[in-house]
Amino acid sequence: MDRLLLGDNQFFGINHMSEEKARAQAMRFRALPAVLEVLDAAYDEGIRTFMCTTHERMAAVCDHVRAHPDRYAGFAFYPGMPYAHKYANAVTEDGMLGAIKRFLPDGGLLSAAVRGGSSVARKDIEGLTTLLIDAEMKIFDGLRTPVIFLQNVVVDLLLGLGFTDAFRIFADHVRTRYDAEPGFITMNLPVLVNALQDIGLENPIVCSNINKIGFRMCGGLEAYETVLRTGGVRAVAMSVFASGAIQPEEAVEWVCNQPNIEAIVFGASSRRNIRHTCELVSEHWGLSPSLVPAAAAAG
Amino acid sequence: MIRVAVVGLGKMGISHLALLRAHPKVELVAVCDSSSYVLSVLRKYTGVSTQADYAKMLRDVPLDAVLIATPTGTHARMVRSALERGVHVFCEKPFTLRRTDSEELASVAKERGLVTQVGYHNRFVAAFQEVKALLDAGALGTVTHALGEAYGPVVTKPKGSTWRSRRAEGGGCLYDYAAHPIDLLNWFLGEPVGVGGTVLKRVFSRETEDEVFSTLYYPGGSTAQISVNWSDESYRKMTTRVTLWGTAGRIVADRQECQVYLSDGAPRPRGYEAGWNVRYTTELTEPVWFYLRGEEYSAQISHFIERIEGAQSDGLNGFDSAAVADGVIAMLLADAEKGAGTRLYESEPPAVTARPSRRLRLRRRLVASGQARAGLDAGGGS
Numbered sequence: 001m002d003r004l005l006l007g008d009n010q011f012f013g014i015n016h017m018s019e020e021k022a023r024a025q026a027m028r029f030r031a032l033p034a035v036l037e038v039l040d041a042a043y044d045e046g047i048r049t050f051m052c053t054t055h056e057r058m059a060a061v062c063d064h065v066r067a068h069p070d071r072y073a074g075f076a077f078y079p080g081m082p083y084a085h086k087y088a089n090a091v092t093e094d095g096m097l098g099a100i101k102r103f104l105p106d107g108g109l110l111s112a113a114v115r116g117g118s119s120v121a122r123k124d125i126e127g128l129t130t131l132l133i134d135a136e137m138k139i140f141d142g143l144r145t146p147v148i149f150l151q152n153v154v155v156d157l158l159l160g161l162g163f164t165d166a167f168r169i170f171a172d173h174v175r176t177r178y179d180a181e182p183g184f185i186t187m188n189l190p191v192l193v194n195a196l197q198d199i200g201l202e203n204p205i206v207c208s209n210i211n212k213i214g215f216r217m218c219g220g221l222e223a224y225e226t227v228l229r230t231g232g233v234r235a236v237a238m239s240v241f242a243s244g245a246i247q248p249e250e251a252v253e254w255v256c257n258q259p260n261i262e263a264i265v266f267g268a269s270s271r272r273n274i275r276h277t278c279e280l281v282s283e284h285w286g287l288s289p290s291l292v293p294a295a296a297a298a299g
Numbered sequence: 300m301i302r303v304a305v306v307g308l309g310k311m312g313i314s315h316l317a318l319l320r321a322h323p324k325v326e327l328v329a330v331c332d333s334s335s336y337v338l339s340v341l342r343k344y345t346g347v348s349t350q351a352d353y354a355k356m357l358r359d360v361p362l363d364a365v366l367i368a369t370p371t372g373t374h375a376r377m378v379r380s381a382l383e384r385g386v387h388v389f390c391e392k393p394f395t396l397r398r399t400d401s402e403e404l405a406s407v408a409k410e411r412g413l414v415t416q417v418g419y420h421n422r423f424v425a426a427f428q429e430v431k432a433l434l435d436a437g438a439l440g441t442v443t444h445a446l447g448e449a450y451g452p453v454v455t456k457p458k459g460s461t462w463r464s465r466r467a468e469g470g471g472c473l474y475d476y477a478a479h480p481i482d483l484l485n486w487f488l489g490e491p492v493g494v495g496g497t498v499l500k501r502v503f504s505r506e507t508e509d510e511v512f513s514t515l516y517y518p519g520g521s522t523a524q525i526s527v528n529w530s531d532e533s534y535r536k537m538t539t540r541v542t543l544w545g546t547a548g549r550i551v552a553d554r555q556e557c558q559v560y561l562s563d564g565a566p567r568p569r570g571y572e573a574g575w576n577v578r579y580t581t582e583l584t585e586p587v588w589f590y591l592r593g594e595e596y597s598a599q600i601s602h603f604i605e606r607i608e609g610a611q612s613d614g615l616n617g618f619d620s621a622a623v624a625d626g627v628i629a630m631l632l633a634d635a636e637k638g639a640g641t642r643l644y645e646s647e648p649p650a651v652t653a654r655p656s657r658r659l660r661l662r663r664r665l666v667a668s669g670q671a672r673a674g675l676d677a678g679g680g681s
Contacts, residue, residue: 017579017581018579019556153591157313157317160317160591161345163345187590191321216590220586245579245582
């Protein structure tokens with residue numbers, strides 16, 4: 001796994017501190033070229049992984065990268081599924097079963113639809129889950145997706161319900177069908193790590209908020225520090241800057257001093273911010289070679 | 300351990316179920332729903348005990364509390380049977396469809412010393428709690444006017460039919476969305492003495508409104524307006540915002556931040572300066588034991604469980620305060636029937652002050668549907 005991953009919250013107008021900032025971002029990234037400009041800047045600054053939700057808007061980014069393999073040599077996507085608001089709004093409109101039916105693939109995939117139908121009849125969630133995963137993964141056809149994440153709304157819902165078999169179903173399907181490592185995004189790292197160990201998922205990739213002020217680190221900073229010290233988990237840190245509540249230098253220095261963090265995922269909207277983050281992370285992790293290409297560093 | 304059952308496994312019920320099951324002081328003893336499919340999946344994969352019959356569950360399963368997240372139209376009946384068995388109740392919002400039912404249930408619970416709560420989770424959003432604290436401290440001086448808003452992308456196409464799209468069962472933008480800013484304004488300003496200029500409009504829904512606008516009047520002369528639209532796809536998800544103007548400043552708050560402008564010379568709460576002050580959710584929000592979709596959902600469940608543990612029948616969001624919200628909703632429904640209060644031409648028929656006859660209503664509906672077919676109706680009154 002790369003040490004520094006570009007996230008996609010900024011492209012969707014997601015900002016945990018301010019609706020105004022969120023809307024300004026949504027306006028700025030309305031059209032594809034603005035998104036690609038940031039992606040290209042990240043690539044040129046040495047970033048090789050884009051961690052993005054399976055929102056339909058990402059299909060155009062996928063198409064672009066597929067069409068320009070030379071420009072994006074070595075580039076990987078880490079899809080995070082599902083884009084949950086799509087499902088939540090569908091449940092409000094159509095009810096629980098109606099929503100499930102709406103998202104089953106149809107047309108051209110007759111066998112898949114039949115599989116889905118029999119799943120509901122057999123009361124077996126496994127077939128349904130794998131169908132939904134395949135539907136979400138369609139936009140990444142032909143692209144490198146070495147890690148596939150399950151989004152925190154779903155992970156934490158299943159975790160709370162005690163529906164941990166679903167993690168096993170997800171992990172198995174992602175490994176066999178996509179030759180990828182399963183990843184789990186959560187706001188409840190300590191509880192999730194225990195649950196994953198209980199179902200025998202060894203050394204899982206888990207992405208969670210890890211920041212100096214303990215923002216949305218459920219279970220508390222101390223519990224997180226214990227999990228990281230103990231190991232047995234491949235931790236990916238997100239919300240390192242706590243949506244801007246911590247100064248970049250202070251935030252990166254702190255997170256890079258925590259043990260066993262394999263990667264940091266960050267959102268940025270400008271080349272300047274991307275470069276600054278690359279420089280800080282390279283410095284505090286003592287990365288060699290540095291994430292910052294020599295030419296860029298000199299320039 | 301507090302023994303809890305969850306009734307109704309829709310979007311909110313499932314989410315509450317996850318939070319309750321993860322709560323260290325809760326023993327989840329049963330879930331109840333009318334869908335045998337959903338029940339069987341839960342039983343198979345989570346091992347939870349499932350019940351298809353609510354009355355039977357109340358009779359057979361020893362319970363301390365029940366969480367009811369069924370369609371609003373069923374609340375009054377289900378809450379009453381739980382209270383009669385001496386069970387504490389957490390009920391989803393809106394509480395009931397009739398204020399008289401809500402008040403009666405509040406008094407039954409009070410007589411029996413039971414803990415009650417309704418799921419107006421915005422009162423557990425740290426930024427809105429900051430607003431409440433500022434108002435209680437008199438930071439704004441006298442509040443002259445407020446604006447309560449909620450927007451989101453629920454119904455963005457002409458389709459869909461669940462209980463949420465039928466007003467008779469407690470669906471629609473008024474019950475589902477507008478109830479939130481109404482409850483917040485009740486919390487901040489007290490109970491309104493009247494409402495006026497209410498507009499309930501359809502945008503896409505066939506059987507209910509998608510937009511709600513109204514003016515609320517408070518004792519002492521304060522006013523508020525609500526502006527709510529659940530067919531606004533420019534919002535990624537539901538966004539609730541409250542703005543308050545006072546003689547000593549202004550507050551704008553949503554779940555992310557609380558922006559406060561205070562006049563020079565006015566008394567200021569600790570940590571606040573004259574001019575603009577901003578408090579973000581990152582600094583205001585208290586940690587919770589388990590996070591799902593927002594700290595406020597966890598915090599409200601914790602509040603309910605702690606009150607049961609401490610045998611405190613008073614607390615935030617009890618049936619009595621939810622009954623006030625139900626009363627405001629009833630006023631809005633009655634007011635919307637009147638149409639425009641002042642008209643341009645006096646020769647036009649006067650505003651309808653009483654509910655029109657059944658025959659007249661039928662004729663209007665026929666005319667309206669004819670206009671809709673002709674493409675003339677861009678979302679007229681529902």
